[in-house]
Amino acid sequence: MSEQIRELVSLSSRILGAGDQGDLVWGHSSARDPEGRGVWIKAAGWGLEEVTPSRVQLVSPAGEVLEGEGPRHSEYPIHTEIMAARADVGGVVHTHSPYAVALAAAGQELLPVSHAANFFVPPGVPRFTGTADLILTPALGRAVAATLADASAVFLVNHGIVTVGPTLRDATVAAIILERAAYQQWITRGFGTWPTWSDPGESVAKREHIFHPAAVEQVWEYLVRRLPGRA
Numbered sequence: 001m002s003e004q005i006r007e008l009v010s011l012s013s014r015i016l017g018a019g020d021q022g023d024l025v026w027g028h029s030s031a032r033d034p035e036g037r038g039v040w041i042k043a044a045g046w047g048l049e050e051v052t053p054s055r056v057q058l059v060s061p062a063g064e065v066l067e068g069e070g071p072r073h074s075e076y077p078i079h080t081e082i083m084a085a086r087a088d089v090g091g092v093v094h095t096h097s098p099y100a101v102a103l104a105a106a107g108q109e110l111l112p113v114s115h116a117a118n119f120f121v122p123p124g125v126p127r128f129t130g131t132a133d134l135i136l137t138p139a140l141g142r143a144v145a146a147t148l149a150d151a152s153a154v155f156l157v158n159h160g161i162v163t164v165g166p167t168l169r170d171a172t173v174a175a176i177i178l179e180r181a182a183y184q185q186w187i188t189r190g191f192g193t194w195p196t197w198s199d200p201g202e203s204v205a206k207r208e209h210i211f212h213p214a215a216v217e218q219v220w221e222y223l224v225r226r227l228p229g230r231a
């Protein structure tokens with residue numbers, strides 16, 4: 001079991017790295033421990049694209065490293081506190097994905113100007129503005145979880161993004177799609193005129209048609225095949 005979950009976190013990390021969501025050695029994704037001991041998350045000090053199964057560790061809600069080697073990420077409460085607040089969440093991603101961070105810092109709402117943002121809108125991506133500093137304490141983790149509420153993503157304004165899903169596969173695909181949505185919005189704005197976008201009813205229909213569970217699974221498998229050395 002632990003080999004499978006280490007492999008899952010490794011693949012998620014490498015996909016996020018290949019998706020240019022890495023910020024040197026920062027950013028991490030996690031899977032809920034099926035035995036309720038905490039989260040499986042990459043060790044600190046590695047870039048996302050460098051995460052092998054042996055560089056994944058099990059971290060308790062109190063921040064203890066229960067299995068695995070190396071230093072632990074200081075922002076583990078993002079993962080442990082969201083999982084405590086959301087029984088439906090099995091995977092959490094936190095990265096500093098550049099276009100999504102820029103969009104939130106610019107004070108813009110995410111708009112469904114193409115397919116991608118319909119993954120999140122409605123209700124949209126809430127904005128956590130309690131601090132732009134690191135999420136170092138369980139109290140801050142709970143505050144992020146409260147802002148996330150029932151959504152699948154939250155902007156940590158001037159810092160990063162968090163995406164969640166029933167599994168780490170879903171949360172990883174969500175992070176990739178959020179960055180694509182922000183990029184699409186940026187290039188749309190580049191034309192200078194006021195864009196059009198889907199109304200909420202159309203967004204919900206598009207989400208059902210485009211981002212249904214089987215499609216998300218296909219996207220995950222595609223992203224795995226695209227990793228260096230796979231296919």
Ligand SMILES: [Zn+2]
Binds near residue numbers: 026027075095159
């Ligand atoms: Zn961060």
